[in-house]
Amino acid sequence: MKLKSPSPTDLNRVLTFLKQKLRPQVDWSINNEYPIAFSNFNINNIKFIESEGKILSHALLKYLMIKTPAGIFKVAIIGSVVTDEQHQGKGLAKKLISELVEKAKQDQCELCILWSDLHDFYYKLGFELAGSEEHLTIENSSSTNYQIESEWRFSDDPKINPESIQKIFSKHLVGSVRSNNEIKAYLQIPNSNIYSLWGQNNELLAYAIEGRGVDLGNVVHEWGGGVHHLNQLIAHILKKQSQLQMIASSTAINLVETLKKNFKTTHNTRTLGYMKPLNVKNIHAKVLRWARIQGEYHLQTFHQNDEVYLRYKSKNYRLPNEQALTRLIWGPIDPNIFQNLPSDMHDALMKVFPLPLWVWGWDIA
Numbered sequence: 001m002k003l004k005s006p007s008p009t010d011l012n013r014v015l016t017f018l019k020q021k022l023r024p025q026v027d028w029s030i031n032n033e034y035p036i037a038f039s040n041f042n043i044n045n046i047k048f049i050e051s052e053g054k055i056l057s058h059a060l061l062k063y064l065m066i067k068t069p070a071g072i073f074k075v076a077i078i079g080s081v082v083t084d085e086q087h088q089g090k091g092l093a094k095k096l097i098s099e100l101v102e103k104a105k106q107d108q109c110e111l112c113i114l115w116s117d118l119h120d121f122y123y124k125l126g127f128e129l130a131g132s133e134e135h136l137t138i139e140n141s142s143s144t145n146y147q148i149e150s151e152w153r154f155s156d157d158p159k160i161n162p163e164s165i166q167k168i169f170s171k172h173l174v175g176s177v178r179s180n181n182e183i184k185a186y187l188q189i190p191n192s193n194i195y196s197l198w199g200q201n202n203e204l205l206a207y208a209i210e211g212r213g214v215d216l217g218n219v220v221h222e223w224g225g226g227v228h229h230l231n232q233l234i235a236h237i238l239k240k241q242s243q244l245q246m247i248a249s250s251t252a253i254n255l256v257e258t259l260k261k262n263f264k265t266t267h268n269t270r271t272l273g274y275m276k277p278l279n280v281k282n283i284h285a286k287v288l289r290w291a292r293i294q295g296e297y298h299l300q301t302f303h304q305n306d307e308v309y310l311r312y313k314s315k316n317y318r319l320p321n322e323q324a325l326t327r328l329i330w331g332p333i334d335p336n337i338f339q340n341l342p343s344d345m346h347d348a349l350m351k352v353f354p355l356p357l358w359v360w361g362w363d364i365a
């Protein structure tokens with residue numbers, strides 16, 4: 001049995017395997033959905049196990065630089081994890097994930113994130129369900145009186161200049177660093193609706209992307225623009241359908257509030273995904289820096305002899321494991337855990353944590 005990255009010629013075999021296992025029902029190849037993850041320059045981050053020329057299991061990594069107010073994080077996204085039915089339960093996926101995690105560590109990633117329903121599988125590998133995102137269901141309802149203004153031009157044409165999207169996307173408080181070519185490739189993902197709002201000088205003011213291949217149908221997972229323009233764009237989309245869902249970073253407070261005010265909206269906060277710290281030293285340094293930005297000079301986290309600690313005003317508190325650290329840093333925070341702490345420490349923790357972090361829909365591998 002061999003664990004390896006595909007050569008350029010192997011890549012087609014890998015794509016055929018993934019089509020059979022993960023996308024049998026659609027008429028496109030999985031690399032159309034994940035153009036960056038399966039691009040030639042990411043080939044060393046694609047891993048598969050084969051035996052006698054037959055692919056048995058596959059998983060891949062994609063690296064992202066994510067800008068946040070707490071610093072830039074190099075994040076490894078894991079995706080397309082699958083083992084042939086005849087070979088499941090033999091430790092193949094576990095082996096691939098462990099290999100990818102080691103590679104991401106070597107490549108100086110600080111954090112690994114993935115999306116899955118297999119809690120036990122990923123928990124055993126050191127991942128914790130953590131982070132947060134805002135989930136909105138917005139309905140087309142006659143009970144709201146929100147009007148579309150006549151000065152805007154709306155378009156459903158996917159042909160948008162990537163530079164215009166880049167200009168708006170880069171204004172987000174939390175967002176990945178993307179090239180224009182990456183945006184161009186993402187705009188071509190099948191099964192996406194691309195909505196946009198343009199100003200009188202023909203400048204792009206807002207955009208919203210709904211759907212992504214077989215995933216995120218009816219979900220706006222990528223968007224950009226001013227809060228007012230986005231509200232107008234949502235009103236435009238709702239003229240065509242009875243409801244839509246939208247996901248957003250927990251830092252998008254104004255947007256969420258105005259959407260709730262203007263539309264019939266159900267809102268809840270969900271966990272982001274499975275997360276695992278890869279470079280704890282860098283993460284501790286970012287926590288320390290972020291705490292200071294918040295005016296908290298006595299709060300830090302650290303490792304000592306493989307144990308994880310939270311330190312406040314010269315007193316150390318040992319955390320049960322690294323997964324508890326993940327949950328502390330990115331949430332969701334269970335208020336009961338903080339209940340018996342001194343009130344100044346409680347307030348400091350609530351001020352500093354969770355650290356802002358989000359992954360946009362196009363960035364998911």
Ligand SMILES: CC(C)(COP(=O)(O)OP(=O)(O)OC[C@H]1O[C@@H](n2cnc3c(N)ncnc32)[C@H](O)[C@@H]1OP(=O)(O)O)[C@@H](O)C(=O)NCCC(=O)NCCS
Pocket residue numbers: 057080081082083084087088089090091092093094095115116117118119120121124
């Ligand atoms: C999920 C999947 C990739 C696991 O592959 P695999 O090669 O069988 O997994 P492994 O043999 O490496 O299992 C590793 C561990 O996870 C456990 N595990 C495997 N599948 C699991 C599942 N569906 N639910 C919970 N635990 C699971 C195994 O018992 C094993 O635990 P152990 O180390 O304590 O023995 C495989 O079942 C699959 O391809 N499923 C269909 C596609 C899919 O759901 N992909 C996930 C996308 S994130």
